[in-house]
């Protein structure tokens with residue numbers, strides 16, 4: 001380490017470190033969604049739209065999980081409803 | 091039976107064609123009968139890097155469509171006896187690459203060559219998937235840069251699911267990492283992902299690190315694969331890469347910046 005680097009060492013993280021951390025998150029996400037049916041994001045959107053017709057849920061209230069085991073595929077749907085049910089919107 | 095090697099990356103401009111030319115020349119120089127195929131239909135440039143662009147008569151698509159036979163289309167390298175180039179078509183669109191057609195040509199080449207090097211186009215579309223479909227080995231060319239590393243990882247996903255070996259449940263494609271356009275000075279000051287960073291993310295066998303080098307442009311200006319420039323850092327690192335591919339153990343070079351004197355260390359950056 002050079003002398004000047006020593007004085008710089010209390011500066012923010014290097015850009016290479018930022019790049020590495022961003023990549024680790026990105027790649028983990030890419031890998032998790034790899035091999036999933038391509039209709040999944042749209043399915044998630046449409047289910048969310050239907051639910052929001054009746055219940056005032058957050059945009060991230062619906063999660064769709066896809067898993068493949070040897071001979072079967074599992075589609076897991078998770079919907080988080082608000083604590084205090086709000087009045088139906090229609 | 092030939093071994094089929096795909097040079098792939100996802101991202102464009104990372105050094106696939108430079109690498110294909112270097113690898114093919116390096117293998118041929120070691121006496122391996124080698125053919126290098128340009129899969130970049132519509133944007134051919136392997137012939138330029140190999141310096142044989144004025145000798146192109148027929149191309150890969152002509153052979154697939156049986157408008158010419160392989161002997162008519164293959165261009166023999168003038169510098170090296172065992173090396174042949176199969177150029178891409180400049181005019182057709184990439185749908186002309188059919189799985190059956192590509193398979194037929196590779197089968198025929200397999201009879202008389204030891205290695206078939208497939209220079210993939212960028213992207214993850216048809217041309218790129220055709221270049222990797224029949225591969226036995228894949229060299230994933232990556233630059234130390236976020237979008238290139240991400241694309242390489244996506245390419246690895248495709249290699250493990252959409253290749254002939256994957257579909258037939260054969261032994262998977264052997265995957266290697268080649269890090270190119272590496273700038274050791276910038277890595278040292280934390281401005282560029284290091285070889286360790288990239289390996290940690292992609293976890294592949296490291297085939298080599300090719301430095302960012304002026305020699306690459308000079309070589310392409312002259313139509314001479316950079317591996318023939320033995321004086322240059324890039325040429326030497328490509329020669330090491332070929333040795334490693336053939337199973338020799340060669341220490342990595344050009345990963346660390348040259349040691350500088352006290353004063354420049356003091357004022358570095």
Ligand SMILES: Nc1ncnc2c1ncn2[C@@H]1O[C@H](COP(=O)(O)OP(=O)(O)O)[C@@H](O)[C@H]1O
Nearest residue numbers: 102103104105106107108271301302303306307
């Ligand atoms: N190690 C390197 N150092 C400097 N320039 C390089 C290096 N590798 C490739 N290049 C340059 O980058 C550009 C793209 O290279 P190319 O091999 O055509 O990439 P690709 O086939 O992946 O699109 C070219 O201009 C080439 O000269």
Ligand SMILES: [Mg+2]
Nearest residue numbers: 106107130210
């Ligand atoms: Mg190219």
